[in-house]
Amino acid sequence: xxxxxxxxxxxxxxxxxxxxxxxxxxxxxxxxxxxxxxxxxxxxxxxxxxxxxxxxxxxxxxxxxxxxxxxxxxxxxxxxxxxxxxxxxxxxxxxxxxxxxxxxxxxxxxxxxxxxxxxxxxxxxxxxxxxxxxxxxxxxxxxxxxxxxxxxxxxxxxxxxxxxxxxxxxxxxxxxxxxxxxxxxxxxxxxxxxxxxxxxxxxxxxxxxxxxxxxxxxxxxxxxxxxxxxxxxxxxxxxxxxxxxxxxxxxxxxxxxxxxxxxxxxxxxxxxxxxxxxxxxxxxxxxxxxxxxxxxxxxxxxxxxxxxxxxxxxxxxxxxxxxxxxxxxxxxxxxxxxxxxxxxxxxxxxxxxxxxxxxxxxxxxxxxxxxxxxxxxxxxxxxxxxxxxxxxxxxxxxxxxxxxxxxxxxxxxxxxxxxxxxxxxxxxxxxxxxxxxxxxxxxxxxxxxxxxxxxxxxxxxxxxxxxxxxxxxxxxxxxxxxxxxxxxxxxxxxxxxxxxxxxxxxxxxxxxxxxxxxxxxxxxxxxxxxxxxxxxxxxxxxxxxxxxxxxxxxxxxxxxxxxxxxxxxxxxxxxxxxxxxxxxxxxxxxxxxxxxxx
Numbered sequence: 001x002x003x004x005x006x007x008x009x010x011x012x013x014x015x016x017x018x019x020x021x022x023x024x025x026x027x028x029x030x031x032x033x034x035x036x037x038x039x040x041x042x043x044x045x046x047x048x049x050x051x052x053x054x055x056x057x058x059x060x061x062x063x064x065x066x067x068x069x070x071x072x073x074x075x076x077x078x079x080x081x082x083x084x085x086x087x088x089x090x091x092x093x094x095x096x097x098x099x100x101x102x103x104x105x106x107x108x109x110x111x112x113x114x115x116x117x118x119x120x121x122x123x124x125x126x127x128x129x130x131x132x133x134x135x136x137x138x139x140x141x142x143x144x145x146x147x148x149x150x151x152x153x154x155x156x157x158x159x160x161x162x163x164x165x166x167x168x169x170x171x172x173x174x175x176x177x178x179x180x181x182x183x184x185x186x187x188x189x190x191x192x193x194x195x196x197x198x199x200x201x202x203x204x205x206x207x208x209x210x211x212x213x214x215x216x217x218x219x220x221x222x223x224x225x226x227x228x229x230x231x232x233x234x235x236x237x238x239x240x241x242x243x244x245x246x247x248x249x250x251x252x253x254x255x256x257x258x259x260x261x262x263x264x265x266x267x268x269x270x271x272x273x274x275x276x277x278x279x280x281x282x283x284x285x286x287x288x289x290x291x292x293x294x295x296x297x298x299x300x301x302x303x304x305x306x307x308x309x310x311x312x313x314x315x316x317x318x319x320x321x322x323x324x325x326x327x328x329x330x331x332x333x334x335x336x337x338x339x340x341x342x343x344x345x346x347x348x349x350x351x352x353x354x355x356x357x358x359x360x361x362x363x364x365x366x367x368x369x370x371x372x373x374x375x376x377x378x379x380x381x382x383x384x385x386x387x388x389x390x391x392x393x394x395x396x397x398x399x400x401x402x403x404x405x406x407x408x409x410x411x412x413x414x415x416x417x418x419x420x421x422x423x424x425x426x427x428x429x430x431x432x433x434x435x436x437x438x439x440x441x442x443x444x445x446x447x448x449x450x451x452x453x454x455x456x457x458x459x460x461x462x463x464x465x466x467x468x469x470x471x472x473x474x475x476x477x478x479x480x481x482x483x484x485x486x487x488x489x490x491x492x493x494x495x496x497x498x499x500x501x502x503x504x505x506x507x508x509x510x511x512x513x514x515x516x517x518x519x520x521x522x523x524x525x526x527x528x529x530x531x532x533x534x535x536x537x538x539x540x541x542x543x544x545x546x547x548x549x550x551x552x553x554x555x556x557x558x559x560x561x562x563x564x565x566x567x568x569x570x571x572x573x574x575x576x577x578x579x580x581x582x583x584x585x586x587x588x589x590x591x592x593x594x595x596x597x598x
Contacts, residue, residue, distance in 0.1 A: 007115040017114030031241035047255035128234035146177040165215040206274035209265040216260035345412035352404035369415035375404030385424040396589035433593040445582040456574035457529035499531040535568035
């Protein structure tokens with residue numbers, strides 16, 4: 001099994017995939033609000049205010065996927081057992097001795113791109129997480145490798161500056177051979193690292209200004225905030241808005257500490273000179289440490305000397321392309337699932353009888369897209385609207401299997417069957433307040449395998465067949481032609497499954513609908529075959545209406561029709577059904593209300 005196939009079988013993948021996709025438009029919306037607010041206060045506010053604004057924006061970006069994940073929480077309802085409604089895909093009156101009952105092929109296809117979305121996200125998040133962990137390892141190494149305590153007089157100066165800045169925790173001052181600029185490492189037990197020669201090579205007032213800057217980082221808990229910020233970047237790496245806001249946070253954080261250094265040292269020019277001495281220096285480690293040269297030193301020095309505050313550069317070149325792709329994905333995430341759905345022009349819903357096996361029911365389609373139902377329960381309407389089987393409809397109140405409804409719905413203009421089923425989906429959402437979501441669950445399934453002697457399947461011979469079920473008054477020669485398949489005929493008191501030029505996929509799909517459980521093909525047979533299988537109607541057949549009774553047909557009962565379908569498969573076709581468990585895509589009903597009649 002490939003990675004994508006494995007992910008497609010996991011119930012959480014669709015939920016996570018949509019959470020990631022929806023964050024495209026959520027991130028665009030949040031960054032637009034942030035950009036507007038930042039532009040409004042840029043020239044009139046202090047760095048503290050802009051920093052808080054960036055923190056709020058990034059926190060909202062972190063919260064958005066969590067809220068989306070919570071709102072998409074799967075239902076706790078247990079998988080519904082095969083209900084009686086699964087026994088009535090057609091009206092009981094349509095089954096005669098020679099009329100084939102064609103069970104329409106149906107099935108659901110998961111959003112195929114979601115496993116790819118999750119796979120790409122997992123690879124990217126893992127790569128950025130490794131990068132982040134590597135930064136922590138390097139920071140820990142810098143803290144303890146090639147370091148020595150600073151001279152006592154400078155440790156005393158640091159303690160004196162701590163009191164002025166308002167830092168109450170113990171802070172050690174170490175001289176490091178691995179750093180090129182002063183930096184803070186650690187949160188609970190922080191240390192300030194200064195490069196070799198800095199304490200002796202710079203004037204004491206400049207060194208003190210730089211130490212105040214680092215102590216300001218400690219007082220503000222910037223080391224911890226930076227770690228959380230880096231985690232957010234690793235998890236939401238695919239959205240440029242996260243990096244843009246995060247970059248502003250790092251810039252404003254340095255400006256805030258610059259202001260503390262200037263206010264306590266009392267000389268902006270002296271502090272600017274200290275920064276200028278390190279203009280060409282860069283730290284040898286990653287984000288895990290707080291360095292005095294964070295953000296752009298040139299912009300910071302210019303600000304200290306009275307120039308305009310730094311602003312973000314306008315996107316150009318590749319940035320425009322990235323933005324265009326982002327907006328396209330954002331539009332898809334916002335509207336792909338919520339666009340205007342096709343709907344019937346006129347629809348009447350009336351309560352029918354309570355459905356039982358003895359009460360006829362049916363769903364009929366008319367030319368032009370008109371749809372009528374007779375005593376159709378909601379669970380069966382869901383099956384037809386979404387192209388699923390009874391075992392794929394999970395949860396919901398008990399009445400969805402018992403209350404029958406008579407519906408007469410007409411579109412405004414002629415439409416095709418595909419649009420008609422989409423209109424039925426809209427009708428169920430509007431009138432029954434139906435809300436559901438797709439999941440993949442591990443459920444009981446049957447595996448179809450070959451017996452020891454291999455499958456005994458007839459070579460396809462071609463010939464005439466019925467593409468659709470003929471009317472009851474059709475000429476006998478037309479009604480006795482086998483279904484193109486597969487389909488069911490009554491054979492005396494038994495049943496006969498027939499089909500021409502079948503694939504194994506069609507056969508297993510039809511077989512699954514009959515026995516109310518998904519059938520997985522493990523026969524290894526890849527060709528086409530003609531089908532003729534006789535078996536008895538028993539409790540294993542949950543996908544057909546009433547069992548045939550003696551006298552229903554003038555045809556004699558075949559001895560082969562006395563065996564159950566399990567035995568008939570082995571004896572007549574060399575195939576065996578084995579009970580197991582496997583991934584099954586289901587529709588989980590989150591809400592369903594009885595409709596008001598009209």
